[in-house]
Amino acid sequence: MPRVAPEDIREFALENDQARLSFLNLGAIMRGWWVKRPEGDLPVVLGFDDPKDYLMDRCFLGAIVGRIANRTGAGRLELDGAIYALTTNEGAHHLHGGSGGLHARLWDVSRNKKANTLQFRYLSKHGEEGYPGQARFEVTVSLAGPVVTWEMTAQVDRPTPINLAQHNYYNLLGQGPIWSHALCLDANQSTPADEDMIPHGDIVDIADTGLDFSRPRSLENADPLHVGTDANYILSGGKAIELSAPNGLKLTMTTDQPCLQFYTAGALDQMPGAHPGQSIEPFHAVCLEPQAHPNAVNVPSFPPIIVTPDAPYRQTLSVEIS
Numbered sequence: 001m002p003r004v005a006p007e008d009i010r011e012f013a014l015e016n017d018q019a020r021l022s023f024l025n026l027g028a029i030m031r032g033w034w035v036k037r038p039e040g041d042l043p044v045v046l047g048f049d050d051p052k053d054y055l056m057d058r059c060f061l062g063a064i065v066g067r068i069a070n071r072t073g074a075g076r077l078e079l080d081g082a083i084y085a086l087t088t089n090e091g092a093h094h095l096h097g098g099s100g101g102l103h104a105r106l107w108d109v110s111r112n113k114k115a116n117t118l119q120f121r122y123l124s125k126h127g128e129e130g131y132p133g134q135a136r137f138e139v140t141v142s143l144a145g146p147v148v149t150w151e152m153t154a155q156v157d158r159p160t161p162i163n164l165a166q167h168n169y170y171n172l173l174g175q176g177p178i179w180s181h182a183l184c185l186d187a188n189q190s191t192p193a194d195e196d197m198i199p200h201g202d203i204v205d206i207a208d209t210g211l212d213f214s215r216p217r218s219l220e221n222a223d224p225l226h227v228g229t230d231a232n233y234i235l236s237g238g239k240a241i242e243l244s245a246p247n248g249l250k251l252t253m254t255t256d257q258p259c260l261q262f263y264t265a266g267a268l269d270q271m272p273g274a275h276p277g278q279s280i281e282p283f284h285a286v287c288l289e290p291q292a293h294p295n296a297v298n299v300p301s302f303p304p305i306i307v308t309p310d311a312p313y314r315q316t317l318s319v320e321i322s
Helices: 053-057
Strands: 011-015 019-024 030-037 040-043 076-079 083-086 108-112 116-122 135-144 147-156 183-184 185-192 230-235 240-244 250-255 259-262 289-290 311-322
Touching: 011 135, 147 230, 183 259, 183 311, 240 289, 250 289
Parallel strands: none
Antiparallel strands: 011 019, 019 030, 030 040, 076 083, 108 116, 116 135, 135 147, 147 311, 183 240, 185 230, 230 259, 240 250, 250 311, 259 289
16 A cells, blocks of 8 residues: 555545535545535535544545456456456455555645636556556546536556546435435346455346335335345436435435445444544445446456547546535
8 A cells, every 4th residue: 555644635625505525635535525504514424534544544435446446356357368466455356446546545636716626636657556557547526506526537558447436425414324314226237246245247137125226215124134235236227326314415426337336334444533423333324336347357248447548438426415
């Protein structure tokens, strides 16, 4: 993992009359999102009050993760006849770009006050975390009304796989367990995984199962034993994602990605130092991570995630909370 000194971490803010956001140059992390309400600002994204605490985080709170989000089986990548060994940071497997992935790097940041945007830039060199080729990443984050939009791009100097994800942990109540939240997904299929959470190409229908959120359904109803969910969905045409809470707040997410990893944070480390009123512990947030098919580099039947100099990577993610 790259060494980052606490004094090198910088904080950047975006704000309007509906929301207040905090970002870090470390990992392009969203440190916090506060919705402005008559009774006071409500934190809806889990984060640390002290930015330096992110140096100890192993759960990717609020970060941009990659080059390849999710799990890559055995840290193995074959491309154009060559085999590349990616760093392994979850047992024998590669997770979210490795321990020194994009989440652990210092990004250059510039601000456009007029447009209310921040632009994050990072140059990933050939061989970083085992990946072939150089990749120049840019992530532009904008705030307009209650909507936050991430525009993610990557320019590469040779073919290489890229699959980014934004890794916020959401709690629309601001604190406490998330079982009273309700979820609705425009998805009828998922990609089941083995005991190590590695998909191998199967696609299954999920109608009338515990994973079916095609109509709004409380997380308590879907998982009454609180076992936890960490599942990848194949999104349908509309790609509509909605999360709501009893306090009246609703999250609406739109994405151009084909899949969504839904995670109820059952393995989230219990960590001190959260924003006032929050608690970082299992089942106190949900992750909604739009991305490409996981383990696609090892599953020929999944759509490829190889990016080339002539076909750069692009992803757009918009999230409204109001």
